[in-house]
Amino acid sequence: MNKLSYGLLSFLSTEPLTGYDLMLKLNHFWSTTHSAIYPLLAELEEKNYVTFTLIEQNGKPDKKVYEITDNGRSVLKDWISSPTDEAVRKDEMMLKIYCIQGFDKATIDKLIDEMENRYKKQLIKHTESLEKLKSSVGNKFNSCNAQRFGSYLILQKIVCDVKIGIEWCKWIRMLCNKNDGINCLDHNFQDFLKSLE
């Protein structure tokens, strides 16, 4: 049972899903591919943590809709109460930003543009998901046992994170375009964020 296996159980604990669905949903905040998911689902089924129903479709490939079992829920319970590993973060863009001081303005501008465009695309994608979720549940997230509460919490944070990413790009551009040496102490990102309101 690796982390992704628990992740699959976590998602299946709220609704029955196919491997394909799981891939799409997980990708909002957990980098993975279908090739990693399908073998793990087969393992979970062998261990009796999930069961599946084969749904025959026409025009589309048949699909397996997975559901969590009582065994699966019991394993989930143990996992959620045990210590949590640190997050794995590997953002190539950050490695590039680290060394930008050695490059010319044109190269830097191009990089910041690339980064901002990426954040903007993510914002559109995650805002859409959040809106869909809100309308599907009728915006009732008023208790910790509300339907899809966890999904709601995470989407709210991700949307906020990418918005801050966009502001960060703007802040960097502002710093780069300041040629005077005055106000050296004022270049604080959080002050910049507050000044926007």
Next chain:
Amino acid sequence: MNKLSYGLLSFLSTEPLTGYDLMLKLNHFWSTTHSAIYPLLAELEEKNYVTFTLIEQNGKPDKKVYEITDNGRSVLKDWISSPTDEAVRKDEMMLKIYCIQGFDKATIDKLIDEMENRYKKQLIKHTESLEKLKSSVGNKFNSCNAQRFGSYLILQKIVCDVKIGIEWCKWIRMLCNKNDGINCLDHNFQDFLKSLE
């Protein structure tokens, strides 16, 4: 040349460092261990992208201080101008948050406490790094070619990110403690953030 190899070159482009230093610095925003770094440094040296000087020490193990070569800088230049891969994110805590609606209040509270404590520890660590950086350079980050400009940009973002993480924990607790069904539409994380000021 994988992403971490470029990362090592990126860090070495701003100052000479040992493998151990690189591990510590990278860990602020790139999950890795020394076991991954040392073999890559050896490869970079074979390819003539870096050179090292052996420094003999007493009381401590000898160390190899690596410097980037002109070849290395040329490779960096090509890399920074080429398309950037998507960030890899794998946060076990988010997988746990996803399924919290199925658990009792005590389990949820424990999990949110664990998460907030983690963010708080990170805040202390990264704030210290930022303060050290500021004092070492004399707070002069007024141009994009300023010394350690990239490092400054990233630390500013990370500090902001973890602060938002802490507020997110508080927001979740607030939602969980609301038992009434009133004001269902008001539970927006960004509105919550704005209300703090």
Next chain:
DNA sequence: AGACGCATGTAAGGTGTTACATGATTCT
């Protein structure tokens, strides 16, 4: 006509983590 979405799966190769290995000094 070609790309994309739906939907599942395997194989190969690259990447990453954990454990093993050493050892003096400093902190708790």
Next chain:
DNA sequence: AGAATCATGTAACACCTTACATGCGTCT
């Protein structure tokens, strides 16, 4: 007395990504 810091390195295993494989329907 035991843990942490500094400092490097290897080996085994686990993990993850890319490519291969299939195939119909819809969109551009």
